[in-house]
Amino acid sequence: MSLRPFFEPSSIAIVGASPNxxxxxxxxxxxxxxxxxxxxxxxKIYPINLKHEIIFNTKCYKSLKHVDAPIDLVIVAIxxxxxxxxxxEAGQVGVKACIIISSGFKEVGNVDLQNQVVxxxxxxxxxxxxxxxxxxxxxxxxxxxxxxxxxxxxxxGKEVLxxxxxxxxxxxxxxxSGALGAALLDYMAGINLGLRCFxxxxxxxxxxxxxxxxxxxxxxxxxxxxxxxxxxxxxxxxLKAAKNTSLKKPIVALKVGKSKSGARGAASHTGSLAGxxxxxxxxxxxxxxxxxxxxxxxxxxxxxxxxxPPALGNNAVILTNAGGPGILAADALEDSGLQVVxxxxxxxxxxxxxxxxxVFPPIMxxxxxxxxxxxxxxxxxxxxxxxxxxxxxxxxxxxxxxHHTPFVMDDIVGKVAGPAFEKSKPVIAVDIxxxxxxxxxxxxxxxxxxxxxxxxxxxxxxLYALAYYGMFLKENGVSK
Amino acid sequence: MSLRPFFEPSSIAIVGASPNxxxxxxxxxxxxxxxxxxxxxxxKIYPINLKHEIIFNTKCYKSLKHVDAPIDLVIVAIxxxxxxxxxxEAGQVGVKACIIISSGFKEVGNVDLQNQVVxxxxxxxxxxxxxxxxxxxxxxxxxxxxxxxxxxxxxxGKEVLxxxxxxxxxxxxxxxSGALGAALLDYMAGINLGLRCFxxxxxxxxxxxxxxxxxxxxxxxxxxxxxxxxxxxxxxxxLKAAKNTSLKKPIVALKVGKSKSGARGAASHTGSLAGxxxxxxxxxxxxxxxxxxxxxxxxxxxxxxxxxPPALGNNAVILTNAGGPGILAADALEDSGLQVVxxxxxxxxxxxxxxxxxVFPPIMxxxxxxxxxxxxxxxxxxxxxxxxxxxxxxxxxxxxxxHHTPFVMDDIVGKVAGPAFEKSKPVIAVDIxxxxxxxxxxxxxxxxxxxxxxxxxxxxxxLYALAYYGMFLKENGVSK
Numbered sequence: 005m006s007l008r009p010f011f012e013p014s015s016i017a018i019v020g021a022s023p024n025x026x027x028x029x030x031x032x033x034x035x036x037x038x039x040x041x042x043x044x045x046x047x048k049i050y051p052i053n054l055k056h057e058i059i060f061n062t063k064c065y066k067s068l069k070h071v072d073a074p075i076d077l078v079i080v081a082i083x084x085x086x087x088x089x090x091x092x093e094a095g096q097v098g099v100k101a102c103i104i105i106s107s108g109f110k111e112v113g114n115v116d117l118q119n120q121v122v123x124x125x126x127x128x129x130x131x132x133x134x135x136x137x138x139x140x141x142x143x144x145x146x147x148x149x150x151x152x153x154x155x156x157x158x159x160x161g162k163e164v165l166x167x168x169x170x171x172x173x174x175x176x177x178x179x180x181s182g183a184l185g186a187a188l189l190d191y192m193a194g195i196n197l198g199l200r201c202f203x204x205x206x207x208x209x210x211x212x213x214x215x216x217x218x219x220x221x222x223x224x225x226x227x228x229x230x231x232x233x234x235x236x237x238x239x240x241x242x243l244k245a246a247k248n249t250s251l252k253k254p255i256v257a258l259k260v261g262k263s264k265s266g267a268r269g270a271a272s273h274t275g276s277l278a279g280x281x282x283x284x285x286x287x288x289x290x291x292x293x294x295x296x297x298x299x300x301x302x303x304x305x306x307x308x309x310x311x312x313p314p315a316l317g318n319n320a321v322i323l324t325n326a327g328g329p330g331i332l333a334a335d336a337l338e339d340s341g342l343q344v345v346x347x348x349x350x351x352x353x354x355x356x357x358x359x360x361x362x363v364f365p366p367i368m369x370x371x372x373x374x375x376x377x378x379x380x381x382x383x384x385x386x387x388x389x390x391x392x393x394x395x396x397x398x399x400x401x402x403x404x405x406x407h408h409t410p411f412v413m414d415d416i417v418g419k420v421a422g423p424a425f426e427k428s429k430p431v432i433a434v435d436i437x438x439x440x441x442x443x444x445x446x447x448x449x450x451x452x453x454x455x456x457x458x459x460x461x462x463x464x465x466x467l468y469a470l471a472y473y474g475m476f477l478k479e480n481g482v483s484k
Numbered sequence: 485m486s487l488r489p490f491f492e493p494s495s496i497a498i499v500g501a502s503p504n505x506x507x508x509x510x511x512x513x514x515x516x517x518x519x520x521x522x523x524x525x526x527x528k529i530y531p532i533n534l535k536h537e538i539i540f541n542t543k544c545y546k547s548l549k550h551v552d553a554p555i556d557l558v559i560v561a562i563x564x565x566x567x568x569x570x571x572x573e574a575g576q577v578g579v580k581a582c583i584i585i586s587s588g589f590k591e592v593g594n595v596d597l598q599n600q601v602v603x604x605x606x607x608x609x610x611x612x613x614x615x616x617x618x619x620x621x622x623x624x625x626x627x628x629x630x631x632x633x634x635x636x637x638x639x640x641g642k643e644v645l646x647x648x649x650x651x652x653x654x655x656x657x658x659x660x661s662g663a664l665g666a667a668l669l670d671y672m673a674g675i676n677l678g679l680r681c682f683x684x685x686x687x688x689x690x691x692x693x694x695x696x697x698x699x700x701x702x703x704x705x706x707x708x709x710x711x712x713x714x715x716x717x718x719x720x721x722x723l724k725a726a727k728n729t730s731l732k733k734p735i736v737a738l739k740v741g742k743s744k745s746g747a748r749g750a751a752s753h754t755g756s757l758a759g760x761x762x763x764x765x766x767x768x769x770x771x772x773x774x775x776x777x778x779x780x781x782x783x784x785x786x787x788x789x790x791x792x793p794p795a796l797g798n799n800a801v802i803l804t805n806a807g808g809p810g811i812l813a814a815d816a817l818e819d820s821g822l823q824v825v826x827x828x829x830x831x832x833x834x835x836x837x838x839x840x841x842x843v844f845p846p847i848m849x850x851x852x853x854x855x856x857x858x859x860x861x862x863x864x865x866x867x868x869x870x871x872x873x874x875x876x877x878x879x880x881x882x883x884x885x886x887h888h889t890p891f892v893m894d895d896i897v898g899k900v901a902g903p904a905f906e907k908s909k910p911v912i913a914v915d916i917x918x919x920x921x922x923x924x925x926x927x928x929x930x931x932x933x934x935x936x937x938x939x940x941x942x943x944x945x946x947l948y949a950l951a952y953y954g955m956f957l958k959e960n961g962v963s964k
Contacts, residue, residue, distance in 0.1 A: 026890075112847050156887070156921055158894045164920035167888045183858055184808030186888040187916035191938070194918020232808065258812075265824035266814035269807060269853045298941040299812070299916065327749060328664030328712065332738075332779070334746035344745035367592050373749045378663055407636070408647045408666040410506075414638045436667035436779065438674020440644035441636055458671070461778040 005131055007219045009101035011142050013047045013076035017068055019090050020081035021051030023059045028151040029081035035148045037062050045146030068093045077101045079149050084108030088120045095128025103149050104134035110207050111136050122209050137206025138182040143172040143199055152186050173198010174227035175306055176220045178213060180234050182206060200226045212237040214245035221249040228309045230302055231257040234270040235279055243291050250292030251482055254309045254473045257293050258302045259284050292476035294469045301465050308466035311453040312430040314474030317399035318342045320467055321392050322373035324404035325380050329460045330373030333402050336464030342471055344372050351395045363387055381411040386419035393427040400467050404434040407441050421452035430470045434463045485611055487699045489581035491622050493527045493556035497548055499570050500561035501531030503539045508631040509561035515628045517542050525626030548573045557581045559629050564588030568600045575608025583629050584614035590687050591616050602689050617686025618662040623652040623679055632666050653678010654707035655786055656700045658693060660714050662686060680706045692717040694725035701729040708789045710782055711737040714750040715759055723771050730772030731962055734789045734953045737773050738782045739764050772956035774949045781945050788946035791933040792910040794954030797879035798822045800947055801872050802853035804884035805860050809940045810853030813882050816944030822951055824852050831875045843867055861891040866899035873907040880951060882943050884914040887921050897925060901932035910950045914943045
């Protein structure tokens, strides 16, 4: 059965709904009812609680059977032992999908209880996300089962954002871990990266990463998929789903549990076997999944894939106005397996000619890194970028525009983003620093969809993702 | 001769001083005169310029000889060909030190001109920093030869910080590259890391990294030294200087030019041979220099070494309230060569007992990572941290306190920083996210001198630096 009821339900029941927002069922009921009142959520809401008539101005029902209308999705927030009975009832009233937030199943050894739930669900054809998960947050339809408090009060009395929701966007985030998932949403919100949909699947008693990939593969709003994984539930199925998806849109995976202690952690966390890392690595390569090594990389790569076209080869050029960062970029690109090749004779000739014409400073170096020197202006960057974009040997360009040098002003952004937009080769920008002008310049680059980083090494890894994905598409005969 | 006149001169002459702050000599004169007026700079200032009587309300001199008083330090900001003559004059009037900002020497092939400068300096015993450098910024004495504009005007008309000066602090930053050095200062200012002193030495015709290490080794205000290097000028001398320094205070080095193209970049940048990376790696290990792989790591490690004691072994424990980040930390620690060992029987017993007493949630895992689960409160963290700090097998602790979980409030900072302060084992904190509460919590941890990171992998690398340095001290019989 389709996963659509999880994301676009016509009606939602919350089992364990509460008027108390310090309780899980209270947070979920409150969020959904607020989303409905704001007009984001179109679904009907049915809070279920034996003891209450009204919750947040909304009629409350004693059980699922008391709701005299079809229910698409049930969110379950009650203690684990009571869950099978609720599933049974859900089946009897024709519920299609169920998010089981409750923990206390396989992850703490209660395998039988989890199996019981699965069996009931199978009997009635109910699809399950969870148990032991955060569930779903879809900013487009307003479905939101994140039970962590959105705001918290500091000891000073001030109320602050604690678990923020990112703005609507094009990136899907699928996480095996719930708490880490919430933290990643916090990260996304902080860097203003838009979210298409978030799913935390926890013990994945039913719906797993492969099926979610297939769902978002077909989703028009999804451009990039980010995965946090401790293991996959079915390797062969994952290979197929991930490859099919990769052919349509890029997947970046943060797969953990490489180390002995990491694998031990995964076992006690979601009861999963992290497996031999080389096998995962080979599988990812087979199906075009781009591997991130850190949280930062996951989003750096995601951002690059969202904004820029894939590179059609692994020849990269570094264009810079400062030697040091250029060398850092060169080291990092080569370390990732990209080629930082010497420029073609024709391109060198062009640079030489323009130096003679006074367009570029005479002390510039047109080896690769191409170092325009601290004497270059924003206009010089535009000229140089155009020359490099026109070189058929060049597949991708990493542009370092330190704003500290005397003649680089904020017009640098347009002078770099313009040529980048016109040609279909990826361009990634770097400006180092953490105060006003650095932040302004990076923010403006982002507005023009040129991913911008505060360190050459980060940009290099993002460029690697574009090259890795471009080569995968090319090998599989897909042109983008 | 001592390097002291570079940092604590009684008088400074600026050759090439200008009333125009779009010129190099204008920026330097303006900054120094402002620093004098603010009372930061105690030295007398002598602007040198043939054409002006007064620059920024300060009497201007036609040449060094026209200054009728001793001059400790000369800052040279005139075209390269005129530099030897100025040096000759400086020698005749008894100048002790000279910062040559001017470029156009060895880095563009003018080896003879540079040799000429060196010979004159040797004849008179003048010490030189540069040429082709930014020179010195010492926030304690106000010496500042950074000629890059501190503010720039955006196209909107707004004036913004472009090359900020970090606040006074305990970290020395020594950079072979000028522009990168300025960018690193921008980074430090943005993360509010205090600077003891900045030196950019460019072509190092005289003063090199080794001598600078020896100078700051003896400097009371210096706690940690950060190096950006493309090469060292004299390997044997560096080994000796770095080892002697490391025995007193930690050095972190970002050594670039590992790759073929990176080495090519280094050659055209500061005319230096980057050399075979394995040789550098072995040298660093020999003399206790901690190697950073990225700009971010350079400061992450610097911050950790500044705030926390070194670890006296490489057994690390991860304490967390979320499984996923714990696994990420475990992978990253083991990847850096640390041991994420199982806890001792006694410690496990203690945890078990406290679970029975209801201090810790029954679903907690006391493998390593120690996962207190999302149900833990700030008090639970304190209890667990105390148990781990008391375990003699444990050398360092990485604490992950995701604030998203229901019962972790901002009092977590005191509950973690308190025990960490009382025992002499390093503790590093992680909270993931980039919005209000995450920022508040990380900032408070920093106030209590617990380095705090937005990703477990960054914290793991910082912890590695503490263990690497602790083991070096131990091997060399130094106790701290």
